[in-house]
Amino acid sequence: MACLHRRLRLLLVGIVFCGVLLLRVDAAGAASEAGALLAAKAALSDPAGALSRWRARSSGWFCRWPHVSCAWNSISTAAVAGLDLSGLSLGGGFPVALCTLRSLRDLNLSSNEFVGPLPACLASLPALARLDLSSNSFSGEVPVAYGGGFPSLAVLNLAQNFISGAFPGFLANITALQELLLAYNSFSPSPLPDNLGDLSALRVLFLxxxxxxxxxxxxxxxxxxxxxxxxxTNKLSGEIPTSIGNLSSLVQLELYTNQLSGRIPAGFGGLEKLRFMDMSSNHLSGEIPEDVFTAPSLESVHLFVNNLTGRLPATLVKAPNLVELMIFTNQIEGPFPPEFGKNCPLVVLDSSDNRMSGPIPATLCASGKLEQLMLLDNKFEDAIPAELGKCRSLARVRLQNNRLSGPVPPEFWALPGVYLLELGGNALSGNVDAAIGGASNLSRLVLSENRFTGVLPTELGNLTNMKFFLASNNSFYGTMPPSLTNLSELLRLDLSNNSLSGEIPHNMGQLEKLELLDLSNNHLNGSIPAELLGLTGLGALDLSYNELSGELHVLRQNTALNDLNLSYNKLTGTVPFFFNIIQYQNSFLGNPGLCYGLCSSHGNSSSNRHARMLMFASIIAVSAVVMLMSVFWFTYNYRSYKRRAAEVESENSSWVITAFHKVEFSERDIVNSLTEDNVIGEGGAGKVYKAVVSPKGGTLAVKKLWPNGTESKRIDTFESEVATLSRIRHKNIVKLFCCLTNDVSRLLVYEFMPNGSLGDLLHSAKAAILDWPMRYKIAVNAAEGLCYLHHDCVPAIIHRDVKSNNILLDDDFSAKVADFGVARPIRDRPAAMSVIAGSCGYIAPEYAYTLYVTEKSDVYSFGVVILELVTGMSPMAPEIAGKDLVEWACTNVEQSGPESVLDQKLAAQFQDEMCKVLNIALLCVKKFPNHRPSMRCVVKMLLEIKGEYKPKACKVAEAPPS
Structure with a gap:
């Protein structure tokens, strides 16, 4: 018995010893895993404190730390198996301590701000099955080690970084891969590897x-x-391989925006799971194969902007799940197959800009789901089917420029969801039915160039969302319905070339947003309403070829008209003197009763007396203005003399020169140039002089900061510019040579930019100098300068006043960013500012509301600059009164397409490239900062636009209404 007890004691001691040993092993393993996580945390930038609960004193509980998941090995030791740090605003280089986590299976660092090279050490982790480093700023080449490592890797996601070098074809050696995502990187032009087919397990290939x-x-x-x-969105060429028809599991095929040519291969009908197919914007030719639409699951087909010919295959009517068919801008002929739409849930149809003919199928909305019907610029004929009047789901209808005829079905006028209805350029007839009052969502109604007749219905006044009503070149008669003045959102009203009679409604002044009014070539009579001419936003007014009478003294209330035509009426009296300029030389023709200056007598003494009084009043007013200007000129020059005398006295005190580059001039060379004859500019911070120093020193620009104002503000502006520019070296940022200071003055000496600012050049009579290639070059240059500030400076620098006037042009029209008086370094994001800096029309919404500024505030401002380059308009141009350039551009692009905002002074051959740059601008001016790209992405997108200028019209895919 004693022996038994002794054996039991020995067994118990052994068990306890082994347990203690295992606990020590477990504790050591846990400490190692926790230590790796803490080391990784220490290496990261974590401005939001997302990893604040990772603490050394709780390292034994690391499996409970946020974003960490654990697994247990064979001896019950906890180990990190998963790490999800996505979207936490983390920054810095990749934390190499994570490479010691030998049990790590899933690592997700996506949507952060990591920089530097990709980590090669991850390739050796034996258990790693999923690696997601997407949406960061990793750069450099993909490590070659990736091709020979990753024994278990199934998912590799490196999309949306700045990875460069040749395309890593060696990744095809990772045979276990199921998902390979490398999209949106900066690889050099490279082919796809021929052995791509060796990745037999691959499910997703996103390149x-x-x-x-x-x-x-x-x-x-x-x-x-x-x-x-x-x-x-690559440059793949040649024909689409027929072997794609063997991809029996394929659901989504995206080949758009390449240079693919030849015919679309047969065989897609056998892909039973194919739902989405996009081969748009290529050079594909020939007919669409018969079997494409026999794929039983097919929902969306995009073949637009190609060179496809022939007729649509009859199998189109057999596609049971087709939701979207977009084939615009091809050369497709003939009619739609009979009963198209009867057997599918069609939502979007766009066959615009083809050569199609025949009737519009009455079955297009058989499913009751059709929302967008775009058939413009074809040869469709016959009447609009009555069945479409029952299609309550329709929101966007564009049927202009066809051969449609007959009356519009009454129910079609009243579709409640339609916001865009374009029927222009056909042979439609009949009246506009009173039922149109039920189309409560209608924003754009285009009826121009048809054969409509009858009286415009009063019910048009119910369409309070209407912004564009264009009905020129028809046969409407009767009076203009007074209810039109209820359309408070109306921007453009064109009823020209009809047979309207009666007076212009006198309450037109209610249309406060009206920008264009064209009532020419009608039979209107009576006087021009004073309220109409009081509209401050009205930029274009054409009332020519009517029977209007009365005098023009009402024109005194509006001098904002850029385009005015009152010719060939019965107007009388004197033309106001401020319209007696070359701009309006053809605005008053064919009015025998009108005269300039003092009218001669025609038996109407009272009229002559009135004209003389107007003339004398004008002379007195002009004389008073001249006298006031003379007094002002004398006062200004006297004060300038006194100020200059004080400045000369101060300049005699000693100057301190601080140079940031090698200079070959003295402070006296600079100071002697500060005369009024050398002034080349003046702004909110100071006055700028041109200084020609010596043959070696060349020509310089000298900014002298204003001496008035608070001392703290003046010094802050000066010190900000010096602190920023003194340490910056970049070809697209203006060079600060030196600064000069004494007791009362501060001078900044820059390189001279002979072509001035982009804003001054673009919005002046010299704008014609800037053709599109030059504007594109300026956009790229300025983007690269801002990219350097945001991504290559430590800490990052935010300009805070990006605008076209702060982008200067050298003698080669290369652009450089200038004026850093309100720039700020950003260490903690976002940074709070005490006051708003920037210029009207350029300030990002969130900055104006919150006073918090980030790099995305500069991105917004730069987006406005790109809009200026594309549209040729300034941010607060009078043509867009009541809006800023961003709102105007977004509204017009949505309603009329991108070509509607392009600068018409530029050659049409550049439209395709201008549209691409316009899209980049619209991304930059998104309302929410996190929806805008970084400046690095902006540079990348701009550089991707190459110099292949296609003469095709600017077409984009129609988007579903938001």
Whole structure:
């Protein structure tokens, strides 16, 4: 018995010893895992404190730390198996301590601000199955180690970084891969690897915008498990390989915006799971294969902007799940197959800009789901089907420039969801039915160039969302309905070339947003309403070829008209003197009763007396103005003399020169140039002089800060500019040579930019100098300068006053960002400012509301600059009164397409490239900062636009209404 007890004691001691040993092993392992996590945290920038609960004193509980998941090995030791740090605003380089987590299976660092090279050490982790580093700022090449490592890797996501070098074809060696996502990186032009088909387990291949060129390898047809294939926005050429028809698991095929040519191969009908197919914006030709629409699951087909010919295949009516068909801008002929739409839930149809003919199928909305019907610029004929009048889902209808005829069905006028109805350029007839009053959502109504007749219905006044009503070149008669003045959102009203009679409604002044009014070539009579001419936003008014009478003294209330035509009426009296300029020389023709200056007698003494009184009043007013200006000139010059005398006295005191570059001039060279004859500019911070110093020193620009104002503000502006520019070296940022200071003055000496500012040049009579290639170059230059400030300076610098007047042009029209008086370094994001800096029309919404500023505030301002380059308009141009340039551009692009905002003074051959730059601008001016791209992305997108200028019209895919 004693022996038994002794054995039991020995066994118990052994068990306890082993337990203690295991606990020590477990504790050591836990400490190692926790230590790796804490080391990684220490290496990161964590401005939001997302990892604040990772603490050393709780390292034994690291499995409970946020964003960490654990697994247990064979000896019950906890180990980090998953790490999800996505979207936490983390920054810095990749924390290499994570490479010691040998049990790590899932690592997600996406949507952060990591920089530097990709970590090669991850390739050796034996358990790593999922690696997601997307949406960061990693740069450099993909490590070669990736091609020979990752024994278990199934998902590799490196999309949306700044990875460069040749496309990493060696990744095709990771045979376990199921998802490979490398899209939106900066690879150099490279072909796809021929052995791509060796990735037999691959389900997702996302290589959009990777600078790929060459052909799509035929081996791609071996990827039988592939669900999503996206090779869009590259430079792939040649024909689409027929082997794609072997991808039996394919659901989504994206090949748009490449240089693919030849015919679309047959075989897609056998892809039973294919739902989305996009081959748009290529050079594809020939007919659409018969079997494309026999794929049973097909929902969306995008083939627009190609060279496709022939007729649509009859199999189109057999596509049971087709929701979206977009084939605009091709050369497709003939009619739609009979009963198209009867057997599918069609929502979007766009066959615009083709050569199609025949009737519009009455079955298009058989499912009751059709929202967008775009058939413009074809040869469709016959009447609009009555069945479409029952399509309550319709929101966007564009049927202009066809051969449609007959009356519009009454129910079609009253569709409650339609906000865009364009019927212009046809042969439609009949009346505008009173039922149109039920189309409560209508924003744009285009009836121009048809054969409509009858009286315009009073019910038009119910359409309070209407912004554009264009009904010129028809046969409408009767009076203008007074209810039109209820359309408070109306921007453009064109009823020209009709047979309207009676007076212009006298309460037109209620249309406060009206920008254009064209009532020419009618039979209108009576006087011009004074309220109408009091509209401050009215930029274009054409009332010519009517029977209007009365005098023009009402024109005194409006001098904002850029385009005025009152010719060929029965107007009398004197033309106001401020309209007696060349701009309006053809505005008053064909009015025998009108005269300039003092009218001669025609038996109407009272009229002559009135004219003489007006003339004398005008002379007195002009004389008073001249006298006031003389007094002002004398006062200004006297004060300038006194100020100059004081400045000369101060300049005699000793100057301190601080140089930031090698200079070959003295302070006396600079000071002697500060005369009024050398002034080249003046702004809110000071006056700028041109200084020609010596043959070696060349020409310089000298900014002298204003001496008045608070001392703290003046010094702050000076010190900000010096602190910023003294340490910056970049070809697209203006060079600060030195600064000069004494007791009362501060001078900044810059390189001289002979072509002045972009704003002054673009919005002046010299704008014609700036053709589109030059404007594109300026956009790229300025973007690269801002990109340097945001991404390459430590800490990052925010300009805070990006505008076209602060972008200067050298003798080669290369652009440089200037004026850093309100710039600020950003260490903690976002940074709070005590006051708003910036210029009207350029300030980001969130900055104006919250006084918090980030790099995305500069991005917004730069987006406005790009809009200026594309549209040729200034941010607060009189043509867009009541709006800023951003609102005007967004509204017009949505309602009339991108070509409606392009600068018409530029050659049409550049429209395609201008549209691409316009899209970048619209991204930059998104309302919410996190929806805007970084400046690095802006530079990348601009550089991706190459110099292949296609003469095609500016077309974009129609988007569903928001």
């Amino acid at each position: 959009a915008s990777c600078s790929l060129n060459g052909h799509i390898p035929a081996s791609i047809g071996k990827l039988k498990n592939l669900v999503n294939l996206d090779l869009s």
